[in-house]
Amino acid sequence: MISIFPSLLNGAVITFQLLVTSMFFGLIIGLIFAILRINKNPIINKFAYGYSYFFRGTPLLVQLYLIYYGLANIEFLRNSFFWVIIKEPYWCAIIAFSLNTGAYTSEILRSAFQTIKKGYIEAAQSLGVTKKITFYRIQLPIAIKQSLPAYGNEIILMLKGTSLASVITIMDLMGEARKVNVLTFKPFEAFITAGIIYLFITFIIHNIIKYLEKKYGFQT
């Protein structure tokens, strides 16, 4: 049990890297698509809706396979400089996870934007605040604060999602656990230890979000 711990911890570091990188890109994608979703132009609106519908309606595994195996099939991508990125399973995983969490994040932010009381915006308008400043200084901070609890859940879902990276040969926590299982034929030790590490990370994330909620939480 103790001898397998170091290798699992190495895997946990990779898992953590995957999580942080894809959450970072996912947040940017999510913010962009949330803004597109509340746009009044029906074409932009439909496009953003289609994006989030596709990524929320299909399993993460399909998305991962589409990007890892599927994109390599396109001739011109293979000849372009993108090949440097998509030939690496690590970056494929990051692309898939970012796009996936981006879709969920955009939904979370959109609902936060839509639940902002009209009164705030009207008050800003009557005070002569420009649209741009209203958005950056009033709507955006409120939306981010309101979506904290839901976003915390999304981080935990994504942590669980990163375990799929092991299917495309990345040695994250799950991948290391699988290796230990294959080498020692002790499935219970390998997977239960990995499970405890996952639970520990979940616990930490949960508490950080709880703390942030307490500190910055927004009550209407």
Added chain:
Amino acid sequence: MELLSFGNTGWGDELFFATLMTIAVSIAAMAIGFLFALIFTPLKLSKNKTLNIIGNCYTTIIRGVPELLVIYLLFFGGTGAAMYVASIFGYDGYIEINAFITGALAIGIISGAYSTEVFRGAILSIDKGQFEASKVLGIKKNIQFYKIILPQMLRLSIPNLSNVWQITLKDTSLISVTGLVEIMRQSYIAAGSTRDPLFFYSVAAILYLMLTFLSMKLINKLEMKYSKGY
């Protein structure tokens, strides 16, 4: 399009049966999840501290570890555990557990944790007055549960159960790693033998989208039907 034709030349019929398999696993998993939820919801609501902790452990652990981990644990550990149990009863042969059963059980345990939370929320949102009124009328505890609480709980939990169903449906794609031939596994095989992964994984994505879309429509209808009069 030739690749999707039915018969020996195309993958249409294989993918069709794989879709049926996905639906079958999802329904089996959802049913197993209900069983787990029916056991653990009372535990989570019980006033007994120990029972409460058992219920909380189940939902916290299962919702905190990756789905893949539960599947691997059952898939690799299940055979060993079954053989160990059988050896106690004096059977020493090799036992192989069916991939369908392992998969449905693994996904069922996961969806059970989510269903438990949904049922708990639904029961908590039932007005306290109803419990008190039925007590005043002298209705026995188990009749109170079956005739008053359960019907309301089911109605209140339909919207959230539809989310659980979507999660379960998408989680079944993970069973493909154990070799059960559902949509994901079949597309993997097809992609491997035709060397056209982009096409087959796109087909898989469309099949999943169709399933989620259709089940959404169906559940909306159910919800309309049962919320009549509210």
